[in-house]
Amino acid sequence: MVTTHNLGFPRIGARRELKFGLESYWKGQSSIAELQQLGRTLRQQNWADQAALDLAPVGDFSFYDQVLDMSFTLGHLPERVRGFHGEALDNYFRVARGRSTPAAEAHAACCAGVAAGEMTKWFDTNYHYIVPEFTATTEFKLDASRLLEQLAEAQARGVKTKPVIVGPVTYLAIGKSKDGSNRLDLLPRLLPVYAQLLDTLAAQGVEWVQIDEPQLVTELDADWQHAFNTAYHLLKTCKVKLLLATYFGQLQENAYLAANLPVAGLHVDAINDREGVQPLINLLPAHKVLSLGVINGRNIWKTDLTATLDWLEPLAQQLGARLWIAPSCSLLHVPVDLASEQQLDAEIQSWLAFARQKLDELQVLAQALNHGRDAVRAALDANQAALKSRRASPRVNQPAVKLAVSKITRDLGRRESSYAQRAPKQAALLQLPPFPTTTIGSFPQTAEIRQARSDFKAGRLDASAYQAVMQAEIQRAVREQEALGLDVLVHGEAERNDMVEYFGEQLEGYAFSQFGWVQSYGSRCVKPPILFGDIRRPQPMTVAWTRFAQSLTSKPMKGMLTGPVTILNWSFVRDDQPRSESCLQLALAIRQEVLDLEQAGVRVIQIDEAALREGLPLRRTQWKTYLDWAVESFRVSANGVRDETQIHTHMCYSEFNDIMASIAEMDADVITIETSRSDMELLDAFDDFSYPNEIGPGVYDIHSPNLPSEQHMVALMKKAAERVPAERLWVNPDCGLKTRQWPEVIPALKHMVAAAKTLRAELA
Numbered sequence: 001m002v003t004t005h006n007l008g009f010p011r012i013g014a015r016r017e018l019k020f021g022l023e024s025y026w027k028g029q030s031s032i033a034e035l036q037q038l039g040r041t042l043r044q045q046n047w048a049d050q051a052a053l054d055l056a057p058v059g060d061f062s063f064y065d066q067v068l069d070m071s072f073t074l075g076h077l078p079e080r081v082r083g084f085h086g087e088a089l090d091n092y093f094r095v096a097r098g099r100s101t102p103a104a105e106a107h108a109a110c111c112a113g114v115a116a117g118e119m120t121k122w123f124d125t126n127y128h129y130i131v132p133e134f135t136a137t138t139e140f141k142l143d144a145s146r147l148l149e150q151l152a153e154a155q156a157r158g159v160k161t162k163p164v165i166v167g168p169v170t171y172l173a174i175g176k177s178k179d180g181s182n183r184l185d186l187l188p189r190l191l192p193v194y195a196q197l198l199d200t201l202a203a204q205g206v207e208w209v210q211i212d213e214p215q216l217v218t219e220l221d222a223d224w225q226h227a228f229n230t231a232y233h234l235l236k237t238c239k240v241k242l243l244l245a246t247y248f249g250q251l252q253e254n255a256y257l258a259a260n261l262p263v264a265g266l267h268v269d270a271i272n273d274r275e276g277v278q279p280l281i282n283l284l285p286a287h288k289v290l291s292l293g294v295i296n297g298r299n300i301w302k303t304d305l306t307a308t309l310d311w312l313e314p315l316a317q318q319l320g321a322r323l324w325i326a327p328s329c330s331l332l333h334v335p336v337d338l339a340s341e342q343q344l345d346a347e348i349q350s351w352l353a354f355a356r357q358k359l360d361e362l363q364v365l366a367q368a369l370n371h372g373r374d375a376v377r378a379a380l381d382a383n384q385a386a387l388k389s390r391r392a393s394p395r396v397n398q399p400a401v402k403l404a405v406s407k408i409t410r411d412l413g414r415r416e417s418s419y420a421q422r423a424p425k426q427a428a429l430l431q432l433p434p435f436p437t438t439t440i441g442s443f444p445q446t447a448e449i450r451q452a453r454s455d456f457k458a459g460r461l462d463a464s465a466y467q468a469v470m471q472a473e474i475q476r477a478v479r480e481q482e483a484l485g486l487d488v489l490v491h492g493e494a495e496r497n498d499m500v501e502y503f504g505e506q507l508e509g510y511a512f513s514q515f516g517w518v519q520s521y522g523s524r525c526v527k528p529p530i531l532f533g534d535i536r537r538p539q540p541m542t543v544a545w546t547r548f549a550q551s552l553t554s555k556p557m558k559g560m561l562t563g564p565v566t567i568l569n570w571s572f573v574r575d576d577q578p579r580s581e582s583c584l585q586l587a588l589a590i591r592q593e594v595l596d597l598e599q600a601g602v603r604v605i606q607i608d609e610a611a612l613r614e615g616l617p618l619r620r621t622q623w624k625t626y627l628d629w630a631v632e633s634f635r636v637s638a639n640g641v642r643d644e645t646q647i648h649t650h651m652c653y654s655e656f657n658d659i660m661a662s663i664a665e666m667d668a669d670v671i672t673i674e675t676s677r678s679d680m681e682l683l684d685a686f687d688d689f690s691y692p693n694e695i696g697p698g699v700y701d702i703h704s705p706n707l708p709s710e711q712h713m714v715a716l717m718k719k720a721a722e723r724v725p726a727e728r729l730w731v732n733p734d735c736g737l738k739t740r741q742w743p744e745v746i747p748a749l750k751h752m753v754a755a756a757k758t759l760r761a762e763l764a
């Protein structure tokens with residue numbers, strides 16, 4: 001008999017209940033008891049959804065982030081939040097958000113606001129975790145209370161559970177050393193706490209623990225390989241069975257290591273690495289369980305159940321009861337329930353599966369393996385019919401689009417002249433001062449904007465009334481920027497629900513959901529649009545808004561687009577053609593938009609590629625292939641313009657060094673980037689490569705509620721000027737301002753503009 005299990009379930013709730021509960025608590029509008037109760041309700045709901053499984057996860061629920069949960073479990077809190085006198089949960093939110101909650105204001109004098117923990121992407125996903133901070137003196141001390149509480153809840157409910165924790169090697173690998181010390185030196189201090197945790201769980205009747213080590217799908221040097229051996233040899237004496245879980249990629253050269261670690265079972269991602277499975281079985285000691293992730297936990301298409309069974313049945317024969325099946329990774333990365341959708345096209349809906357539907361698919365596979373396919377014949381037939389309809393659909397395949405992509409030449413992605421030749425033409429036209437100031441695009445998405453859009457979508461507000469509200473908002477943004485004295489203005493993106501979904505809604509080949517929310521960080525969610533077919537742009541998407549904004553000012557108004565790579569990486573994309581093909585289709589659509597903006601007289605166009613770095617494969621050996629088509633897609637979208645049109649791009653992350661050459665090849669006239677937190681260190685990369693074009697190193701950390709001072713920003717820019725010639729520098733924030741409030745934004749930008757003036761006086 002095959003065993004079914006799940007690695008993790010979305011915790012945000014089918015209606016984003018957790019988001020609203022958290023934000024209400026943070027605003028002081030509900031109590032900690034109400035928030036805790038909401039947590040219990042969501043966990044109960046999730047276990048109910050997973051009732052058919054042989055083993056359901058416990059510990060996957062989180063009020064903010066599972067990595068931060070692990071840090072608390074390990075008693076590993078940043079120095080600055082120790083000695084907090086209030087509720088542990090308030091302290092947890094202090095690490096997550098930097099701010100104290102109203103409930104913790106009682107302690108304002110002794111221990112209120114602190115710097116937020118750094119956030120970064122969880123492997124190659126759009127989910128952000130709070131980075132563990134290590135120093136040479138880091139100590140760990142077990143606090144299993146959260147896990148034990150949730151375990152008791154599950155047990156009281158009669159759920160057959162499997163606690164889920166982040167494994168020790170991955171935990172060290174995804175953290176950062178704050179003092180340059182080697183985080184692996186902490187392993188001997190960390191492992192006893194893990195051992196104690198596992199024995200504590202065993203004492204509560206736990207048989208299996210899922211220990212997540214996705215680091216095993218990355219390239220590991222000898223020290224990290226050794227760390228895996230050390231860790232699991234030490235933990236093997238614990239009284240639980242360990243299911244070592246890997247996902248998001250391929251084990252490749254780590255297969256031998258993974259197969260031979262002294263654990264009771266191994267989970268592998270059979271979506272990303274089907275070819276690796278048989279060789280792995282040959283390596284796997286005969287007593288071990290092999291869990292195969294056969295349902296895609298990162299995408300929303302129905303699984304081809306028949307094809308999966310064709311592949312699985314012989315393995316089930318071979319492995320017998322040692323075979324477990326599951327989704328490939330935690331279902332955190334997909335929406336909760338397809339059944340919530342009332343407005344999706346019925347045919348497209350029939351091709352999809354969200355978290356609940358994926359568990360149903362898993363059940364069908366298990367039934368077929370355990371009792372024969374006839375036991376689930378109707379389900380298999382329905383599944384085949386849906387897949388057939390998708391494959392044959394004329395809406396998916398548009399020969400004209402495929403033809404256009406096949407005709408793309410290298411020249412399509414080349415500017416007329418080099419940067420050196422076009423820069424003076426742009427300067428003559430734009431007449432900007434030295435150290436020109438600009439922002440990254442969005443201004444605060446106020447409750448009124450969101451309410452208006454929600455009313456519009458629900459039919460409570462008609463199109464012209466909606467347009468009027470958005471235009472008023474754009475007008476406000478323009479007025480504010482003029483009053484501040486910014487040089488290149490933006491319209492503020494009021495009309496956009498999200499920088500990717502907005503474009504998905506307007507492109508043919510895309511569908512979008514009403515409730516398909518996926519957690520991005522904390523209470524923030526995204527609703528990735530669904531790229532199901534060949535992409536066509538039926539009409540201009542941003543021109544009217546931009547034209548309106550430009551009509552309000554004589555300053556240059558920056559056109560604002562999202563680039564093809566970012567649209568691709570933040571969408572659910574088709575699995576029936578290479579990503580590169582979908583990306584080039586998007587590139588052609590954005591190119592048309594760029595050319596239309598230029599035609600409309602827009603002289604500066606920004607094409608955001610915020611997700612270019614995140615899409616980088618987890619293994620370096622695969623980087624070049626990705627970067628080649630990603631950069632080419634950007635070039636196709638951007639570089640059809642005349643010399644006089646200035647192209648900007650924006651990237652909001654700080655680890656560029658490895659891919660600097662590719663960034664330069666994009667050939668944008670100006671790149672704005674994140675640097676404020678890293679103290680301009682990032683610019684070393686630009687310096688080394690001597691990035692040839694203009695750079696706006698972000699001087700204002702928009703993720704923090706702290707007000708940046710003029711002096712701080714001047715100092716950062718002076719550092720920048722040591723690495724990049726002053727005449728090629730811009731002054732701007734790190735990223736868009738949509739998550740901030742106007743009262744925070746105005747004073748911060750005042751300081752920024754003042755900083756630019758000081759720089760002009762001193763350096764220009």
Ligand SMILES: Nc1nc2c(c(=O)[nH]1)N[C@@H](CNc1ccc(C(=O)N[C@@H](CCC(=O)N[C@@H](CCC(=O)N[C@@H](CCC(=O)O)C(=O)O)C(=O)O)C(=O)O)cc1)CN2
Nearest residue numbers: 126450451453454496497498499500520523524525526570
């Ligand atoms: N796709 C994507 N990925 C990204 C980013 C990004 O901007 N987009 N930025 C980086 C950081 N990630 C972020 C992710 C989300 C948000 C964010 O603000 N999300 C919003 C939702 C944005 C949205 O789509 N809003 C919709 C729907 C609004 C809504 O919920 N309306 C309510 C009613 C109105 C209200 O909320 O009061 C309803 O319909 O019921 C809109 O504006 O139209 C949120 O969680 O609150 C910010 C940063 C990295 N990854």
Ligand SMILES: [Zn+2]
Nearest residue numbers: 610652735736
């Ligand atoms: Zn950004």
